[in-house]
Amino acid sequence: MRPIIEFCQSNLAAGTHRVKEELEKDNNLDVIEYGCLGFCGQCYESPYALVNGTIVTGETPKTLLENIREQVRKEEEELF
Numbered sequence: 001m002r003p004i005i006e007f008c009q010s011n012l013a014a015g016t017h018r019v020k021e022e023l024e025k026d027n028n029l030d031v032i033e034y035g036c037l038g039f040c041g042q043c044y045e046s047p048y049a050l051v052n053g054t055i056v057t058g059e060t061p062k063t064l065l066e067n068i069r070e071q072v073r074k075e076e077e078e079l080f
Helices: 009-014 016-024 040-045 062-078
Strands: 004-008 030-034 049-050 054-057
Touching: 004 009, 004 016, 009 030, 009 040, 016 030, 016 049, 016 062, 030 049, 040 054, 049 062, 054 062
Parallel strands: 004 030
Antiparallel strands: 004 049, 049 054
């Protein structure tokens, strides 16, 4: 099963649109954008995304991308 990365449309203005675009290049990921993910407090505080339902954050879009990749790697290791 491919990892599902979900983005809140409202959080894209915080720079996560670049993270989303970068992850969309990876055919091994399902990258989805929603109008709202229901984590408004988190959305206000920092860039974030959901990785298979787990909140992943970063102080900057760059660290968010790194943290998402790390979360995907961890979850893949747990499967094997």
